[in-house]
Amino acid sequence: MTEEEIPDTETPDGEVPSSEIQVDFDTNLGEIMNLSAYNGSSTTSAIPAVASETWLKQFDTKTTRVWVQLRFVYNNGNINYNYKYSGSNVPVEEALAFYSKTSDSLLVALSGHTSSSSYNMPEGDDYVNLVKETVLHYKRKFPKIKYIQVSNEPDLNKETMVTYYPVYKYYYKGLNSANAILKKEAEDAGKNYSPILISNGAFTSNVPNMLDYAETFLDAYVADSDITKRLDFFSFNNYAEADRPKEVLTAKERIDNLMQSKGLPKIPVFISEFGAVGGSSLPSGLTLAETVTLWPASQLTKAYYFYEGGIDAMFNWVISHSSLVQKSQLLDLENATASPYGNMLVLSKMFADYGTRIKAESDLINDKGLGVHVLAAKKMDKGMTVLVWNYNWRYQKADQDVTVTIKNIPVSQFGENLNAKVYMIDSKNNNYYINKSQTSLETSFELSKKKASFMQIPLKLERSSVALIVINK
CATH class of the missing domain: 3.20.20.80 (Glycosidases)
Structure with a gap:
């Protein structure tokens, strides 16, 4: 697990930089999918x-x-x-x-x-x-x-x-x-x-x-x-x-x-x-x-x-x-x-468990539904979370460097820093079948950024991979 501070990347005019995955904390979309139900x-x-x-x-x-x-x-x-x-x-x-x-x-x-x-x-x-x-x-x-x-x-x-x-x-x-x-x-x-x-x-x-x-x-x-x-x-x-x-x-x-x-x-x-x-x-x-x-x-x-x-x-x-x-x-x-x-x-x-779905969009999905997908959710007394996954069936595809941008974060509701834990599931992380030492689910890495109205999180996604980003208050 690694931890680093991400520099403040907000542009001089206050605009949020673009990325392949955009999450809008301020746009509610109702209930969220609970696949484990x-x-x-x-x-x-x-x-x-x-x-x-x-x-x-x-x-x-x-x-x-x-x-x-x-x-x-x-x-x-x-x-x-x-x-x-x-x-x-x-x-x-x-x-x-x-x-x-x-x-x-x-x-x-x-x-x-x-x-x-x-x-x-x-x-x-x-x-x-x-x-x-x-x-x-x-x-x-x-x-x-x-x-x-x-x-x-x-x-x-x-x-x-x-x-x-x-x-x-x-x-x-x-x-x-x-x-x-x-x-x-x-x-x-x-x-x-x-x-x-x-x-x-x-x-x-x-x-x-x-x-x-x-x-x-x-x-x-x-x-x-x-x-x-x-x-x-x-x-x-x-x-x-x-x-x-x-x-x-x-x-x-x-x-x-x-x-x-x-x-x-x-x-x-x-x-x-x-x-x-x-x-x-x-x-x-x-x-x-x-x-x-x-x-x-x-x-x-x-x-x-x-x-x-x-x-x-x-x-x-x-x-x-x-x-x-x-x-x-x-x-x-x-x-x-x-x-x-x-x-x-x-x-x-x-x-x-975060309960309320918020707007999340990906530019990396083809017309058949293959590629990088995203869902996001928030809970006012808890924080926010983003679920990202890359699915390409059996087709060969190089690892992808993807940036997740979360905007309209209510800064008054968080502490001095925005601290993110990231869980990965791929061939190297949280994969007991390949690595018998990985017997329990572990955080793959952590990020910290000075509090701002947006946060960008980089991910390296294998062709078959899942990532959960958790930003708690």
């Missing part, structure tokens, strides 16, 4: 230790996505609510109990309805009753369950509405029955009850193609004459558009338009997984270490355009995965050692 768990993960539990609690997570697979609950009719995840040997209820401690609510991907020779599923009313009893069991035991998705990525599994929509009907019928019973139990106990909400099972593929599949689902939903049918929110996963992230800016608008074209109301839209690439793939030409370093900036970029486009909830993927380190926020569950992705979420939470 929603998270996701994996069936491959062990249960995080106490240190990791503490690490997760710092995010004040609104909702965590968890998994219950119906075909394993229904083992040829032998109900086993506490079966073990096949990817980790962790009992389901142990996982639900843990994530109930680290989150305000749970979204259950109630997945795995596909029949097989080992797990033949029931039909008709028997299936409806299976859903009802499953929901009743888990909701009574884990009251933070708030949402249910009907399976996961049925389009990727090449299901058509011939097989998928009848199952969707079983789900909403079973859920309706469970909600009615749970509501009566709550009222008898003198309590209010909020019904569990239901969604489609997270359609995937890239944004335009996902809508093709969504249309077949909505057509089936519109044709369903059951007056008790429900679709409370819409879900999708996204592992495309990594080379043109700006395209996802239109995702919610496209979904809203499709809903309206079918005579359906707009509903909340959740993205329950997202990333640069799906599965175990690496971006072509990149090593695993380069992909791990790419991931924070990639996730921030997609999240930024999803947020700007109005997506209601963005679930990070994933807290821990047994084999996909590039997607894992924690690389050591025993000691809560974060990956670059995990460290980025910590910076995102630090940023979000």
Whole structure:
């Protein structure tokens, strides 16, 4: 960590010098993006230790996505609510109990309805009753369950509405029955009850193609004459558009338009997984270490355009995965050692805690959404912060020297100097995967400038990098 005093660079006529990134302390833009508010768990993960539990609690997570697979609950009719995840040997209820401690609510991907020779599923009313009893069991035991998705990525599994929509009907019928019973139990106990909400099972593929599949689902939903049918929110996963992230800016608008074209109301839209690439793939030409370093900036970029486009909830993927380190926020569950992705979420939470978004603009973004992005925020009793990140997909790009200019700083609210701490995430800083000595998030450097109405901060940004500037009072 280095510290130096930056000379007063204000021009003689009082004008603020130009730079590639401009932040205006005096222009409020409302709420700010909190990327750490929603998270996701994996069936491959062990249960995080106490240190990791503490690490997760710092995010004040609104909702965590968890998994219950119906075909394993229904083992040829032998109900086993506490079966073990096949990817980790962790009992389901142990996982639900843990994530109930680290989150305000749970979204259950109630997945795995596909029949097989080992797990033949029931039909008709028997299936409806299976859903009802499953929901009743888990909701009574884990009251933070708030949402249910009907399976996961049925389009990727090449299901058509011939097989998928009848199952969707079983789900909403079973859920309706469970909600009615749970509501009566709550009222008898003198309590209010909020019904569990239901969604489609997270359609995937890239944004335009996902809508093709969504249309077949909505057509089936519109044709369903059951007056008790429900679709409370819409879900999708996204592992495309990594080379043109700006395209996802239109995702919610496209979904809203499709809903309206079918005579359906707009509903909340959740993205329950997202990333640069799906599965175990690496971006072509990149090593695993380069992909791990790419991931924070990639996730921030997609999240930024999803947020700007109005997506209601963005679930990070994933807290821990047994084999996909590039997607894992924690690389050591025993000691809560974060990956670059995990460290980025910590910076995102630090940023979000300032509460009020202020104007910030970058001249370094191309028409596809690649380049240097910026968000800025302030809190009157705390100070200000600027989040800067450079994302260039897998394209080679030299390190960039960038200047961040913050103007209209209310000098009366700060001390004698403007002191800035800068946190960097790149191949050299806060990257445990590359450097095993970097086990905790550290300040990369500090700057000090005599109090003035503006401040300029130089950054050297690798092609995949994140920086958080913190100027506290």
